[in-house]
Amino acid sequence: MDEKDRLRMAKIVVRIFVVLILTIIIWRFISFLSDVFWGDEYNRASHFFIAIITSILSFLLLDFARRTDKVSWKRLGLSSFRTNITSFFVGFILWTIPAFIGLIICLMTGWVEITVQTDFKHLLLSVFILIITVFFIEAFPEELIFRGYFYHYLNKLSPHWVTLILQTLLFSLFGYFIGAIYSFEQLLFIPGFALILGYFRAISGNVWTAIGFHVAIMTATQILSPLHHHFEVSGIFTLQFFAFILFPSVLGFIALDFIYPKLNWQDKESNL
Template identity: 35%
Template sequence: MSGAPRLALHWRILIVFAGTVLVWLFLYHGALPGRDYDRPTHVARAILTTVLVVPLVVAARRLLDRRGWTGLGLPSLCAGWRRLLLGMACWLVPAAIGFALCLGLGWVEISLRTSASDAARVAALLLVLVLLYEALPEELVFRGYLQRNLATRLPAWQAVLGQAVLFTLFGLLVGAATSLDRLLLFFVFALLLGGFRAATGDVWAGIGFHLAFQTVAQLFGEVGAVFDVTGAGVLGVVAMGAVPFTLGWAAIERLHRDRLNWRALEPDPTG
């Protein structure tokens, strides 16, 4: 890319963060108003989120950073599918252990509201919607663009912490995290996903982990509306949070131990 002068780092981060917040606010409160959930609105918001956010990041990378796409850490799916599946497995396998623990100890009871085929259909749809509405755009912005930019000036651990603060503030501003427990979830989740980016070098594993977590959480919640859950709070904290977050990170850290360097800076080439 051209070596022409570019905006200072704090301005680039502020512009992209503000643009991201405005996109989510526009889609949730502006273009498609109404808080009552329905599937067609979910589909529309998911598609529009990716359609708006990906060009936003592309434009920011070219016009504000004056750098190429490669630094964002989103190589082609052909190159990243193994890390995508790894990220999904890092959540799904420990979560299965957590589910078995909660059910086996009688902390949680789960019953199916509908047929198994209908539950499978809803799960497949949610997988696509979560990818388009949360996993891909959020990872591209926060662990891709923002963490990458921070990591060219700050040690890796500070870049991870910085994007986690921004992600938590994002959740607050768009209305997705307005209680203390939700703010804490956003912060811890962002720290974990930032660690995935630092360990693997790209965002595919984080997309996979994010995708698995959000899909199952929505499937067992009111968005999916196919299960009745007694003890949903325990299920969320233990089976969907503590166990997969802890064991998932342990797996990533072990697999990428040789690459992970919390004090390193990322290069900022012009190409």
């Protein structure tokens, strides 16, 4: 590696570090606002409002960063509007169908028991609002930053398989500094989740595939939470691991290999 390449690498590392720090600051600021104005009690309207602020601040940060770097949205894993929408639903469906099959298996074997505590109309409205909220508070900003911006620059420095690992480490660091790793289960979940999302983005070449998968899994996970008072679930850990993570990941990986052309995991992004 010559001096020119080392200088380019240093610039990329600085870009990633700065955007990571600013991302953590945004999430900590959002958490502060939430604590000050709404406290610990869950409120659907306030959660939605916080979600909008999170996406706006994240988008502004990323737009400023890419304009400064003179990088197009396409280089960050986005495409035409139609392709992005299609990719979103591919990711969404690749989680939803396997997860539904996994749920049926869990219920039939008795591993999981679910009691519905609400009426269908109220549940449907809650799911609809939660999908939009999850999109703006988690899926859109996190995927755009980690599987979009960071993946782009990491892939300039390293092949896809190394990039997959590095973006997982960055996402785990992010999770730690914003207080998302608060239990052993979260310590296992967050790196694994980042690895799955990175794989979806790498194979499809579009960050919206990861966004769709992210929206689907987190909406289902959160709607089952006691905070929403819709379900009482026995065996939640089994449900989340087998039906929500393991089954969709395995079947999703297989399906992606059929849907998209084979990816050369040794490739780097051109034009270093």
